[in-house]
Amino acid sequence: ETGVTQTPRHLVMGMTNKKSLKCEQHLGHNAMYWYKQSAKKPLELMFVYNFKEQTENNSVPSRFSPECPNSSHLFLHLHTLQPEDSALYLCASSQVWGPNENEQFFGPGTRLTVL
Amino acid sequence: AQSVAQPEDQVNVAEGNPLTVKCTYSVSGNPYLFWYVQYPNRGLQFLLKYITGDNLVKGSYGFEAEFNKSQTSFHLKKPSALVSDSALYFCAVRAGGRAAGNKLTFGGGTRVLVKP
Numbered sequence: 001e002t003g004v005t006q007t008p009r010h011l012v013m014g015m016t017n018k019k020s021l022k023c024e025q026h027l028g029h030n031a032m033y034w035y036k037q038s039a040k041k042p043l044e045l046m047f048v049y050n051f052k053e054q055t056e057n058n059s060v061p062s063r064f065s066p067e068c069p070n071s072s073h074l075f076l077h078l079h080t081l082q083p084e085d086s087a088l089y090l091c092a093s094s095q096v097w098g099p100n101e102n103e104q105f106f107g108p109g110t111r112l113t114v115l
Numbered sequence: 116a117q118s119v120a121q122p123e124d125q126v127n128v129a130e131g132n133p134l135t136v137k138c139t140y141s142v143s144g145n146p147y148l149f150w151y152v153q154y155p156n157r158g159l160q161f162l163l164k165y166i167t168g169d170n171l172v173k174g175s176y177g178f179e180a181e182f183n184k185s186q187t188s189f190h191l192k193k194p195s196a197l198v199s200d201s202a203l204y205f206c207a208v209r210a211g212g213r214a215a216g217n218k219l220t221f222g223g224g225t226r227v228l229v230k231p
Contacts (some may be wrong), residue, residue: 004158031217043159043205043221056218090158096217102147102166102209104219106158 003027004107006091012113013081021076021110023091031096032074033104034066038087049074050096081114088112117142119208119222127228134196136225138189138206145211148189149219150180153203162204165189166211176200196229203227 004025013019025032034046048056049068063085065077074091088111092104118141128134140146147166151159163174170182180191189206206222 006158042223045218045220048218050217092159094217101217102149102164102219103161104159105161106151108156108158 004091004093004105006089006107006110008110009108010111010113012115013078014115015081015083017081018077018079020078021089021091021112023074023076023107025072025074025091025093025105025107027093027105029093029095029105030071031094032068032071033092033094034074034076035090035092036087037090037109043090046076078112081112083114086112086114117208117210117220119206119220121204121206121222121225123225124223125226125228127230128196130198130229130231131195134191134193134200134227134229136191136204136206136227138191138222139187140189140206140208141187142208142210146187146189147209147211148180148182149207150174150178150189150191151205151207151221153205153224155202159205162191196227198229198231201227201229 007022032049036044045058046060047066052068067075088109090109091107094104095101120139149164150162153159163172165172165182173179178193203224205224207219209219
């Protein structure tokens with residue numbers, strides 16, 4: 001699991017705060033993903049980046065803003081969140097193609113609480 | 116649209132007994148199917164996948180899964196469960212082929228509790 005790291009592991013923020021989640025992968029992958037995992041819903045895909053380009057935005061509210069400066073790093077910028085945004089945010093990476101293209105490797109997640 | 120159903124929220128099994136976690140899917144064309152496991156306070160870990168070939172797929176930690184095209188199922192199995200197998204298990208699917216992209220759809224998860 002050290003192949004994909006996420007910081008911070010826990011975050012508590014108010015609705016007017018601005019914060020960022022960071023993900024870094026050390027696996028040489030070229031695709032990165034953000035997922036939201038909450039108690040009431042299955043794992044929800046939020047964003048997909050292939051070769052630093054966003055290829056999927058799963059109707060995510062604009063208060064979540066992703067950034068992928070290179071293939072190894074992925075950020076999720078947060079502003080004016082709502083309490084219902086409290087969840088575990090998971091980052092994952094994979095190869096875009098090749099024999100292991102479908103195996104996604106996940107980070108440990110950031111547990112976000114919005115007050 | 117693609118979807119995954121895991122009909123059981125929780126499965127209880129005694130240690131040493133066989134374990135089965137059910138998964139059915141819906142996808143256009145040939146499916147790529149996956150199982151992941153999540154331990155408490157951890158991210159998901161890849162267990163096994165079916166892309167093509169033999170319908171019985173063997174994965175990590177003694178787990179295996181059988182692809183059944185006619186029943187659109189991909190049930191996860193382990194012949195003899197361990198207490199350490201207690202975790203949350205996710206089935207996932209995507210449409211086959213490069214044109215379909217790399218978007219996985221996950222099921223709701225099944226919590227497995229193995230009792231000593």
